[in-house]
Amino acid sequence: MERERVDFHAHYDPLDKNSPRRVIDLAKKSNVVGLGLLARGEIATDFNAAVIYGKECGVNVVPGIEILARIKNLNSHAELIGLGFNPNHEDLINHFGVEQQKNKNARVAMLQKQFIENLGLSVDVSSLEDKTLLEKIMNGETLEKAIHFCRFVCHLPNNRLIINKNKDDNSELWNRIKQECAKKNGYRGHPVKIEAKFLYELFFAVGMPGNNFVSKTMGSDLLRTSEDIIQTIHRAGGCVLYSPEGKYLKDIWDKLQQEDIDGLMVFHGGQLGIDKGKVDIPIDTIKEARANGLLTLGGSDYQNKDWRLGIGSGDLFISPRRLDELNRKLAEVRIRNKTA
Numbered sequence: 001m002e003r004e005r006v007d008f009h010a011h012y013d014p015l016d017k018n019s020p021r022r023v024i025d026l027a028k029k030s031n032v033v034g035l036g037l038l039a040r041g042e043i044a045t046d047f048n049a050a051v052i053y054g055k056e057c058g059v060n061v062v063p064g065i066e067i068l069a070r071i072k073n074l075n076s077h078a079e080l081i082g083l084g085f086n087p088n089h090e091d092l093i094n095h096f097g098v099e100q101q102k103n104k105n106a107r108v109a110m111l112q113k114q115f116i117e118n119l120g121l122s123v124d125v126s127s128l129e130d131k132t133l134l135e136k137i138m139n140g141e142t143l144e145k146a147i148h149f150c151r152f153v154c155h156l157p158n159n160r161l162i163i164n165k166n167k168d169d170n171s172e173l174w175n176r177i178k179q180e181c182a183k184k185n186g187y188r189g190h191p192v193k194i195e196a197k198f199l200y201e202l203f204f205a206v207g208m209p210g211n212n213f214v215s216k217t218m219g220s221d222l223l224r225t226s227e228d229i230i231q232t233i234h235r236a237g238g239c240v241l242y243s244p245e246g247k248y249l250k251d252i253w254d255k256l257q258q259e260d261i262d263g264l265m266v267f268h269g270g271q272l273g274i275d276k277g278k279v280d281i282p283i284d285t286i287k288e289a290r291a292n293g294l295l296t297l298g299g300s301d302y303q304n305k306d307w308r309l310g311i312g313s314g315d316l317f318i319s320p321r322r323l324d325e326l327n328r329k330l331a332e333v334r335i336r337n338k339t340a
Contacts, residue, residue: 006323007310008036008062008083009243009265009299012050014043014098015141020050020061023302023309028057030310034323036083036299038064040143042101047087060323063087065096065233066243068206069226071252077206078252079245080229081265083297084330085238092236095224106140111217112149113138115203115210121159123152130155146204150196163195166202174198184306227259234260237334239326241265241295248281262329264289267298269312295329297322 007027013019020037027035037050044050047063054061065082085092094100116123125131130152136142137149153159167174177198181187187194203210215223230240242256243265253264266281290296300316302309310316 003317004031004033004320005310006034006036006318006320007032007299007302007316008034008064008297008318008322008326009066009081009268009301010035010037010309011066011301011303012037012039012044013143014039014045015143017044017046020044020047021053024050024054024057024059024061026302026309027054027059030308032059032310033320034060034062036062036064036081036297038066038081038083040066041068041096042098042143043087043092043096045098062323062326063238065092067096067229068223069229070223071255072225072227074251074255076249076252077223078226078249078256079243080226080261081241081243082229082233082238083241084326085233085236089236091232095232102140104140105142105145106138107218108214109137109140109142109145111214112146112204112210115213116149116153119203120162121153122156123149125152125155146210147196147200150199150204151192153199154192154195163199167195167198170198170202173202177201186305226256226261230256230259230261234333234337237330237337239263239295239329239333241297243268244281245301246280248285250285253285261294262333263295263297265298266296267312267316267318269301269307269316295322295325297326 010023010027012023023037024035035054043063043065051061051063062083063085065085067080067082069078069080071078113123123134125134133142133148134152137145142148154163178194181194181197187197202208205211233240239262241263242253242261244252245265245268264281264286266286268280286296298316298318300307300309300312307313
């Protein structure tokens with residue numbers, strides 16, 4: 001039997017009330033005794049139900065959220081992960097509750113669709129399944145938007161000339177995506193998914209034209225500052241960690257420390273500090289963080305796609321001792337911020 005382990009980076013769908021239970025059931029089967037359960041930018045309406053169900057299953061469920069933050073004065077963005085907060089805290093619900101996020105999701109979807117159509121590409125899907133999904137996206141009922149738009153584009157024959165031209169013009173990116181996807185079970189034998197991943201990276205990854213178009217149009221309505229997010233989650237009794245996911249930047253880490261960040265997510269999907277043979281977060285940075293009393297956690301980034309819960313790419317192990325460290329840090333944060 002696998003050793004007991006923890007996983008602080010497992011995704012659920014806040015719009016699907018059964019999603020948290022499915023992830024918790026899988027955690028139980030995978031011998032994951034501590035589970036950071038999070039969605040992107042949203043918190044389920046009744047997250048306490050997941051915590052209670054986790055206790056029944058012997059899984060310590062830690063409320064979580066993954067947020068893309070704007071780093072003030074750096075013209076940069078960073079992924080932050082909040083853990084251990086009170087999911088019913090008024091400030092969090094006002095900013096990250098499911099109902100509160102719908103309008104923003106719909107505005108983002110409208111702008112993403114507009115950007116795609118400005119390129120001369122169509123998303124006029126024909127199948128009933130895709131039409132239903134498109135309607136949900138445009139109504140703000142779906143978290144994942146851009147990747148679905150890219151898949152719609154790649155399904156339509158009238159987009160083929162523009163897609164091929166983009167592959168020719170960006171051959172280095174296209175070849176890299178093909179190589180990466182060839183190693184992943186979810187992509188092998190699915191050329192449309194591979195092309196959609198390419199278009200997503202080309203247009204909607206952070207810093208790319210489609211992402212910039214949405215960011216510029218929505219301005220501060222799209223992304224809150226890291227300082228604001230850290231303060232909000234601290235008031236709700238939680239911790240915040242920088243989660244670079246292979247894109248660590250020292251100037252961002254230095255800035256986040258000035259803003260009272262609580263630690264780093266140093267394990268992501270696989271082995272510590274390694275991404276395609278390159279050092280991601282420098283070992284000295286991790287050692288220094290621990291010496292300064294900051295958390296060094298991580299997780300699989302499970303989302304029922306590429307990574308496996310608890311073990312990532314197969315070689316991830318995070319000791320349950322890390323859950324004790326998180327709980328100690330949470331106690332410090334709550335005392336400092338006088339939260340329950």
